[in-house]
Amino acid sequence: MSRTTQPVVADPGSFRDPASRVFVGPEGVFRALSATGLEDWRALAASATFERFSASGGLIGTEECRAADLPTPVAEGLGAALAGGVAGVLRHERVPFVSYPYEWSFAMLREAALLQLDLMLSALDDGLILKDASPYNVQWRGARPVFVDVGSFERLREGEPWAGYRQFCSLYLNPLLLQAYRGIPFQGRLRGSIDGISPAEADRYFSARDHLRRGILTHVHLHSRLEARNAARAGGEAQREVREAGFRSELIRANVRRLRKLVERLDWSPGSSAWSGYRDANTYTDDTARAKEEFVAAAVRSAAPGLVWDVGANDGAYSRIAAAAGARVVALDSDHATVDALYRALAAEGSESILPLVADMTDPSPGLGWRGSERAPLEGRGRPAVALCLAVVHHLAITGNLPLREVVAWMRSLDAVVVVEFPPRTDPMVARLLSGKGPDANPDYDLETFEALLSERFSIGRREQLAGDGRVLYVATPAA
Amino acid sequence: MDPVLAYLDPGTGSVILQALLGGIAGVALTLKLFGRRILSFFRRRPPSEPTPPAARESEVN
Numbered sequence: 005m006s007r008t009t010q011p012v013v014a015d016p017g018s019f020r021d022p023a024s025r026v027f028v029g030p031e032g033v034f035r036a037l038s039a040t041g042l043e044d045w046r047a048l049a050a051s052a053t054f055e056r057f058s059a060s061g062g063l064i065g066t067e068e069c070r071a072a073d074l075p076t077p078v079a080e081g082l083g084a085a086l087a088g089g090v091a092g093v094l095r096h097e098r099v100p101f102v103s104y105p106y107e108w109s110f111a112m113l114r115e116a117a118l119l120q121l122d123l124m125l126s127a128l129d130d131g132l133i134l135k136d137a138s139p140y141n142v143q144w145r146g147a148r149p150v151f152v153d154v155g156s157f158e159r160l161r162e163g164e165p166w167a168g169y170r171q172f173c174s175l176y177l178n179p180l181l182l183q184a185y186r187g188i189p190f191q192g193r194l195r196g197s198i199d200g201i202s203p204a205e206a207d208r209y210f211s212a213r214d215h216l217r218r219g220i221l222t223h224v225h226l227h228s229r230l231e232a233r234n235a236a237r238a239g240g241e242a243q244r245e246v247r248e249a250g251f252r253s254e255l256i257r258a259n260v261r262r263l264r265k266l267v268e269r270l271d272w273s274p275g276s277s278a279w280s281g282y283r284d285a286n287t288y289t290d291d292t293a294r295a296k297e298e299f300v301a302a303a304v305r306s307a308a309p310g311l312v313w314d315v316g317a318n319d320g321a322y323s324r325i326a327a328a329a330g331a332r333v334v335a336l337d338s339d340h341a342t343v344d345a346l347y348r349a350l351a352a353e354g355s356e357s358i359l360p361l362v363a364d365m366t367d368p369s370p371g372l373g374w375r376g377s378e379r380a381p382l383e384g385r386g387r388p389a390v391a392l393c394l395a396v397v398h399h400l401a402i403t404g405n406l407p408l409r410e411v412v413a414w415m416r417s418l419d420a421v422v423v424v425e426f427p428p429r430t431d432p433m434v435a436r437l438l439s440g441k442g443p444d445a446n447p448d449y450d451l452e453t454f455e456a457l458l459s460e461r462f463s464i465g466r467r468e469q470l471a472g473d474g475r476v477l478y479v480a481t482p483a484a
Numbered sequence: 485m486d487p488v489l490a491y492l493d494p495g496t497g498s499v500i501l502q503a504l505l506g507g508i509a510g511v512a513l514t515l516k517l518f519g520r521r522i523l524s525f526f527r528r529r530p531p532s533e534p535t536p537p538a539a540r541e542s543e544v545n
Contacts (some may be wrong), residue, residue, distance in 0.1 A: 020492075135490050136491075136492050164490075165503075166494070167490035167494040168492060168494075169494065169501075170494060170495040170498035171492060173498075203498075222501070222504075226504070227498065228497075230496075230497035230500050231495060231497030232497070234496040234500060235496075235497075237496045242496040242500060243494065243499055245517065246500070246513075249503070249517045250513055251513060254506070255503065255506030258505070259502055
């Protein structure tokens with residue numbers, strides 16, 4: 005039996021802001037506020053920005069808690085939350101699945117950037133500002149971004165610059181520019197550095213010719229030069245100088261408006277990747293496809309899942325089936341172009357149940373940042389009830405060179421009901437994947453071995469061989 | 485009075501750039517901050533100072 009009296013623990017990624025800290029436990033998501041933080045929150049709560057963005061879903065559901073109403077584990081956990089003492093506590097709505105910008109597609113990062121800038125513009129109208137500008141403060145309800153860091157808002161201090169501008173460039177703008185202008189995937193760079201792509205680094209990626217493109221000369225090149233030239237100067241001194249010269253919040257507003265125009269116009273068209281036309285070109289006949297869809301629908305319905313992972317989601321056809329059965333779906337695919345196309349389709353439909361993410365299961369996001377736990381590894385962010393592994397085992401085993409035993413052990417580690425498809429060696433796609441390899445490659449890859457390994461770790465509930473290409477579908481429940 | 489500093493250091497270069505990027509609203513501010521430097525750029529250079537004797541000596545050596 006699980007003990008419910010354990011104090012809630014601080015979110016390992018929430019420590020930078022001395023005015024606000026997030027705690028997560030079975031009781032919910034709570035935010036401890038300092039005295040300043042509490043005043044800032046109350047200013048936000050009374051603002052038109054809060055009303056408008058809460059109603060539109062752009063801001064996470066938040067309410068202030070009275071100290072007397074807090075469950076004991078929360079009160080205990082929050083006791084020593086902030087160095088200066090806790091003056092107030094907020095309770096937040098929980099997002100279905102936490103994700104990070106290095107798992108988003110281009111259009112997702114752009115949408116998150118626009119939300120960040122829209123919140124800035126609205127906040128400035130209300131005499132507020134956002135003290136930082138980090139995409140880690142944005143999460144998703146399906147394909148709709150939601151800003152979760154209510155602690156980012158503070159009362160505007162006239163004459164001060166926008167402290168988050170550099171962060172906006174490093175974590176939003178530079179990755180977007182890199183992808184839009186140079187076609188360089190930003191995910192690896194964001195995964196490689198928790199602070200993103202600095203102005204100096206971004207400047208290295210662009211040639212002199214790129215200076216003619218919108219945004220490069222100012223936000224990247226000049227930014228990098230000014231930073232290098234003023235590296236020795238104390239930050240406070242420049243702020244004082246700028247303030248005494250008459251810096252006003254209108255300048256922030258003008259800069260944010262221009263950034264918004266710039267970001268809105270950035271686009272990336274990937275051309276065709278090996279995967280983006282996969283469904284049209286793959287080997288299923290209509291009847292086989294329908295049989296597979298029915299099998300998946302029945303499996304998902306009978307599991308009555310909360311969270312479904314669709315591994316190798318491609319165009320999201322099976323994610324949609326799972327969503328139609330009432331699940332929240334995380335649609336994982338390693339191909340950026342495919343995920344971007346899926347996101348754009350889902351965003352156009354206004355889907356709030358399917359979250360598409362760029363994720364390669366042979367190299368999933370690890371724990372990152374401070375002590376390796378500031379950002380949680382992909383598989384440590386909530387267990388799926390059902391994992392769809394359709395048309396994925398042969399890619400893991402043959403392309404990823406994983407022994408089948410490893411593949412099955414990984415599926416078991418998800419601790420979920422697994423709906424898995426096994427295409428035999430005779431399958432045209434499998435033959436294609438094997439064609440470039442020697443005759444001794446993947447000797448363990450056959451149906452009997454797979455089925456034996458699967459039965460070792462799972463109990464097989466349903467098995468169906470598809471007509472035509474001989475692929476076999478299983479519903480496998482983890483063995484105790 | 486010193487400004488209340490945010491938990492995030494805005495960065496000196498980024499602060500100066502923000503003053504420059506303010507568009508029309510930023511023109512007056514830019515002139516105030518950088519006017520002298522901009523003017524000196526367009527002004528004719530003052531006649532160069534005579535080379536110090538020490539340097540001249542070292543040239544002969």
